[in-house]
Amino acid sequence: MELRTLRYFVAVAEELHFGRAATRLHMSQPPLSRAIKQLEADVGALLFTRSPVGVTLTAVGTVLLDEARALLDHADNVRVRVSAAAGVATITVGILGDGADPGMTRLAAAYRRRHPGIDIRIRHTDLTDPTCGLRAGLVDVALTRAPFDETALTVRALRTDPVGAVLRADDPLARRDRLRLVDLSDRRWFQFPQGTDPIWQSYWNGGRPRAGPAVRAVQECLQAVLWNGTVGLAPLGHDLPAELVVVPLVDMAPSRAVAAWNESDTNPLIRSFIELATAAYRH
Incomplete structure (x- = not known):
């Protein structure tokens, strides 16, 4: 076996x-x-x-x-x-989405400086698993976004980011300075595949059931907007193709960038990682 x-x-x-x-x-x-x-x-x-x-x-x-x-x-x-015994220590970090957050870049540099001998392994995951493989034992710590089911996990908030609606640049709503969720009530929204954490799905659907195409990755979300006019959501400040714009949603709860790990894991490398992540994301 x-x-x-x-x-x-x-x-x-x-x-x-x-x-x-x-x-x-x-x-x-x-x-x-x-x-x-x-x-x-x-x-x-x-x-x-x-x-x-x-x-x-x-x-x-x-x-x-x-x-x-x-x-x-x-x-x-x-x-x-x-x-x-071999003098080798490893930590596996799960990263949600494209991993382009500047806080993550600062964290990587800080962790290398503090732990030059550590083998750091990275596992990028798509949007269907906000824990980045924590529950399956595939990673030691995850850099991700809340909310999601936190059962048996410890979650440390690193930063909160306002959220906006991702729209095509030629969409009539794209000319607005801000939007409310009700402005998008008649639109199709992207969905995650069946079985995805319902707390996670509900957040990215603005807290209510929606209909729309199923996606797994950030690029699939953006393509759904480009091709189908689907409503996507994204934290403000992310780089997008020129054909897309993000309009702030004034009644949408901010997205929390977080680090998460299994609550029973006492690996000292994780504790150091969380300490450095907290500092890196506050800059």
């Missing part, structure tokens, strides 16, 4: 739903389903009972869940001990 497959299994066992597990793992559902079926073939027994509303663990699956968690914990401990 590969450790990666066991991580897949644990995600499905905890979510009891392949779609939610795939979202948590930041992967599509078909390869996840194939991996679980192969694991069941290796074990020689069904691990889940499937139904239209989700899955439940079988007796065999319950036993494997306990063992898989223990194996994964042990593997993580081995990795930490071996890295320490």
Whole structure:
């Protein structure tokens, strides 16, 4: 059994739903389903009972869940001990979107100065997972934007940014100095794929259900505006193509740039990262 497959299994066992597990793992559902079926073939027994509303663990699956968690914990401990013995330390940083924030640039320089021997790994993620892979164990700390489900996470606010509506330059509303959400009530808004954190989706839809095309990345949002006249939202101050403008929304709550990490993680490298991030984003 590969450790990666066991991580897949644990995600499905905890979510009891392949779609939610795939979202948590930041992967599509078909390869996840194939991996679980192969694991069941290796074990020689069904691990889940499937139904239209989700899955439940079988007796065999319950036993494997306990063992898989223990194996994964042990593997993580081995990795930490071996890295320490080799004198190598690593931190993996998840970054939402394009990572062009100037605060992030200052943070990278400050972290390199303080920890010149640390191996810093970067994982860029799209807009479907505001935790950047934290829940799946893919990153140690995330530079992202709130709000989202903060269960079992610690979140540090770094900065708040006003938000505006992204419109085509030839849109009649683009000539306005400011807008309210009601001005956009008859427009189509971009959506995230099914299974995306509902708190995150609600914020970027102005707090109410909307209809519109599904997108996964910042560039897809911008193209939806260009091609379809879809309403997009963005923090003010971001560079955009000349064909697009951002008009401030006066009744939209600001977007919070945040750092997030698993509340049970006591890695001292994360503590140092948060300290430096707080300073870098305040400049």
